[in-house]
Amino acid sequence: MNNTTSSNAEENNNEMVVTPWEVKGKVDYERLIKEFGTQPLTPQLLERVEKHTDKLHLQLERKIFFSHRDLDTVLDLYDKGTKFVLYTGRGPSGPVHIGHLVPWIFTLHIQQKFNTRLYFQITDDEKYLISDNADLKNTAKWSYENALDLIALGFKPQDTFIIYDTQDIDLLYDITLEVAKRITYSTARSTFGFQDSTNIGWIYWPAIQAAPCFIHKKLTGENVPALIPAAIDQDPYWRVTRDIAQKLGYYKPAQIHCRFLPGLGAGGKMSASMPETSIFTIDPPDVVKKKIWNAFTGGKGTAAEQRKTGADPTVCSIFQYYFFLFEEDTAKLAERERKCRGGEMLCGECKKDIAEKLNGFLKAHQERREKAKDVIDQYHIKR
């Protein structure tokens, strides 16, 4: 609803819109850093991270995570003995797609390297409030299903705490009150673009998303900062949360922001509301193949033409899959790009490769997802 990044959207359908509820158009990440007032991840800062992680994670090396707030402060504190907690989450509006996994995979890496706790918020209340069609039964179903995907990635129950908003409101509520008391309607409206027609639940909701930033102190007595790895569309929440954190005796939550995995269509992030352009973690192999086969690439009209003039990987949704997740070897990725540009490798081959990689990944993921059903209760915060 925030339209700070969508001026004149009517005039240009490809105009960038990036809000917590909508991402569309061609996303200009450099511009987002400026408009949101965040900091780029500098080589110096990446070097500091690398000291703790042996090798720089692929998603940092490739600038999939590209921006931050206070990561330097969190590292300063860590070096002096004050740990941090990780916090990220998921709005359970449907099945998880591959794009959702990107920041979770990175979060797992940071958790393992820094040996720290993760709070993972499943925002069933938000999904209910912002969608005309959602009902609470439905969001409860997807909360469960989405949690399985998180667990399947390898998070361990001893340091991973899943917060289901409607089930765990008793743990959040007093913190949400502290936060909400300090956010005026005026601030909320200008941050989130609320209107007269916005329902009052939605208006309150930023206080619910803020609460896990501060819950660690309530649960353990330790006052440490939260570091939030998430796509940059969530940044407005942290702006308001950061403004009031210190008044409440907490550290400002820090963020590290990632890009969106594009959908299989032309432009925009992968979106569950366009199922034909998203690979869901529960998709069977034939569905995956079909979606990949129909994906938008940078290819030419005919094979002959493409062999002659080459294709354009920068606009190709398939190439992004290799870049984000499925080609960890940077030399091999460069080789694939070279062959694409040179017309040496056609889209069919590239699609066949990625479909195999995807289906291999999903087979293992789906098996781990089934096993997660036996242990999911262990991730629920004990009373």
Place this chain on the structure above:
Amino acid sequence: MNNTTSSNAEENNNEMVVTPWEVKGKVDYERLIKEFGTQPLTPQLLERVEKHTDKLHLQLERKIFFSHRDLDTVLDLYDKGTKFVLYTGRGPSGPVHIGHLVPWIFTLHIQQKFNTRLYFQITDDEKYLISDNADLKNTAKWSYENALDLIALGFKPQDTFIIYDTQDIDLLYDITLEVAKRITYSTARSTFGFQDSTNIGWIYWPAIQAAPCFIHKKLTGENVPALIPAAIDQDPYWRVTRDIAQKLGYYKPAQIHCRFLPGLGAGGKMSASMPETSIFTIDPPDVVKKKIWNAFTGGKGTAAEQRKTGADPTVCSIFQYYFFLFEEDTAKLAERERKCRGGEMLCGECKKDIAEKLNGFLKAHQERREKAKDVIDQYHIKR
């Protein structure tokens, strides 16, 4: 904050203001019926109530309860076998004063005569959100203290369920979401007078006050209407709640509205924020005597003058105490009024009488209040 009843308040300090957060000026109850769009309690309706209660309760006979919404519908349903539940509450901002007890005493009567359940909401979250000085420790303390006063009146745990908002949010939250999703900011602003500077917690809060109207179905499976006996300043909450109740599959909550017990000063309701004009249930006898001694009456400048011209009970705060609570015998009340008007009984005598009655009442109340500490847990909703 709602200013529908406070136009031109600047021009006239005695101008009526009646909102959930402020009551001041001379309250014109006939005008409130018109402005709030409620119904007067007609003789026909009182007759219907009397059939179930043997004798009409003093507070109905004296029109202390004077207005309603859907009481007739609730009685129709009751006569056909559908019961109702009672719902009222308390904002725990400080000690309970005698004025707070008025609707609770009536509620107990209705509960006993109709053999029905009471949900009593203690709104510690609201008090925290609307007051700059309140903290959650303080509101928790007063929640406990105020619950003791309710129990001391004789409510039994088997059909009295005290809801402490911050402790019981797990029971309320899904209902508040259903409600909040259906109230736009525009509606909330026009009903409650919210402004840009209002905090987002306060804006959400009407959904929390609505939830106990509907909680009985969740706890028991029975869908029955709620009847809310409360002072009329709370009416705006029920207007918005009534508008959405049926969309959610519930009955519209019904109300029966009472007047405010005036404070011991000149005009206005008894208010805990003016402690010298309020008799608190925990006041010791000498404090009660002193407050009564300083109370505003309808008396004259000298005893000689008053003996000659009589006094005016209609403006006398002490006379209201007899009227609301401490002279149940209507003939005796009329006799006291006659003597006052005729100059036969001076204010000193009247004050001495009421101080004795008050201290007698409070002594017994304070003893029951102490005993309530042993059983207060029985009134908490079991999980």
